[in-house]
Amino acid sequence: MSKAGKGSTRKRARESPEPGPSPKAQKLFPLFDKSRSAETPSAFRWLAPALGPRRSCLHAVNGDPKPSAKVAAFDLDGCLIQGTFAKKGAPPSFEWWRPIVPKKLKQAHDEGYSIVVITNQALRTQALIDAWKKKIPLIANALADVPFRLFAATEKDGYRKPIPGIWYELERIFAQDGVHIDLAASFFIGDAAGRPNDHSSTDRKLALNIGIPFQTPEEYFLGLPAAKYTLPGFNVSSLPTDAPRIELAEPPLLPAPSSPEVVVFVGYPALGKTSFFRAHFGDAGYVHVNQDTLKTRDKCVKAAEQALADGHSVVVDNTNRDKATRKHYIALAKKHKVPARCIYFAGSIELAWHNNLFRAFALPPALAAAEPKRDLVPYGAFTGFRADFEEPEVAEGFVEVRTVNFVFEGDEEARRRWGMWLQIDGK
Structure with missing residues (x-):
């Protein structure tokens, strides 16, 4: 749950009309209630290990849930149970979001749906995770006749809604x-x-990403009409569709191979610079200089100088955000009496961050297996680029500055996933 939304789930629960008793009259299920406590045998169990490379997705089952082609999936807090924050030292407990919740879950199970709970949990320490996990068996004991499967995303990664990991x-x-x-x-x-009063829109975005029908708890459990909503944040549908990949058709991107040159890439991380190098420069014999591999700028400068000394052209595939950074490579070109060109990869910080999330968490399996593993670049790298960015100019010493616009290149499944709502923060 985002910081901006703290407490809003409880607010919505109070404001929403409901038949029957008020929330204050709902039954509380505490750990010390012996009829539902650890003294009562439970079919609930946490599965080990947790899912994901960092074991960040908790996975549990209640009873023996059978796979079904029909899945009834539910959020947890503010949907099945009241979204409350446990007080330190208090025993685990929960309240149903509305008294009708268990009945509706049983009905869905009886109709052949596989019941699945999908929840984001902002649990920053192992102690908080352990305390939260103690609450879930209480819910399971209260649903003894409803087998279900539960997944809980505990970190900001590919399991966190709306990313459909x-x-x-x-x-x-x-x-x-x-x-x-x-x-x-x-x-x-x-x-x-x-x-308007929701803490975020991530549940609706998850349903859109998956491609399944969506309802709010008010619609599903109480039969209330759908409410108006907005979906904030970046989506690729907002991008222009008519921008050329490479601006200026002439002169050719690759000059005649008569003498070496220095090509300096400029742009946010995750705007396709390395892919562009492979597509246009790799087979032409250009040496690839990249700080992700070499780790420091000094090593990049030395590698570029060695390539020029050996008579090779070189592409400096870094963000190269300002004039002070780029001048090192312009100076090398002057020293070796070769031209220096700049290719500027245009694109917003929102697009670059979206691409970063896509390649870290949403690649199709076949593409993920074929591509080198790309970890998520921290958001600070993007804001740092934005803060220090100076648009490249010929006056710096380049013979030309060519602009490249981002155009997604991939098959239908990759494009579908790239077109999803991708976020690990925000509303």
């Missing part, structure tokens, strides 16, 4: 039993729906 795990688990999920027959219920 948890859904991909669910598809993988079901596929082991030969079950393919019918998206049209499935649905997702969540309170983070982009309404």
Whole structure:
């Protein structure tokens, strides 16, 4: 849950009309209630290890949930239970979001749906994770006749809604039993729906990313009409569709191979600079100089100088955000009496961050297996570039500055995933 949304789930629960008793009259399920405590045998169990390379996605089952082509997926806080924050030292407890919740879950199970809970949890320490985990068996004990599967994203990674990493795990688990999920027959219920008082819109965005129907708890459990909503944040649908990949058709991007040159790339991380090098310069014999590999600028300068001394052209594939950084490579070109050109990769910080999330967390499996693993570049690298950026100019000593616009290149599945709502923070 984002900081901006703290407490808003509880506010919405108070404001929403409901039939029957008020929230104050709802039954509390505490750990010391012996009829539902650890003294009562439970079919609930946490599965180990947790999912993901960092074991960041907790996974549990209640009873023996069977895979089904129809999935009824639910958020947890503010949807199935009240979104409250446990007081330090207090025993674990929970309240249903509305008294009708258990009945509706049982009904969905009886109708052949596989019940799945998908939740984001902002748990910064292992102690907080351990304390939160103690609450979930209480919910399971209160749903003894409803088998379900639960996934909890505990870090800002590819499992965090709206990135559908948890859904991909669910598809993988079901596929082991030969079950393919019918998206049209499935649905997702969540309170983070982009309404005026919602803390975020990540639940609705998750459903859009997956391609399944979505409802709010008010719609599903109480039968209330749909409310107006907005979806803030960046989506690739906002990008222009008519921008050329490379501006200026002439002169050719690659000159006649008569003498070496220095080509300096400039642009945010994740705007396709390295892919552009492979597509246009790699086969032409240009030496690739990249700080991700060499680690320091000094090593990049030395590698570029060695390439020129050996008679090779060189591409400096770094962000090269300001004139002070670029002047080192312009000076090298002058020293070796070769031209220096600049290729500026145009694109907003929002697009660059989106691409960063895509390649770290949302690549199709086949592409992820074929590409080198790309870790998420910290957001500070993007804001730092923006703060220090100086647009490149011929006056710096370049013979030309060529602009390259970002154009997604990939197959249909890669484009579909790139077109999703991708975020690990914000509303």
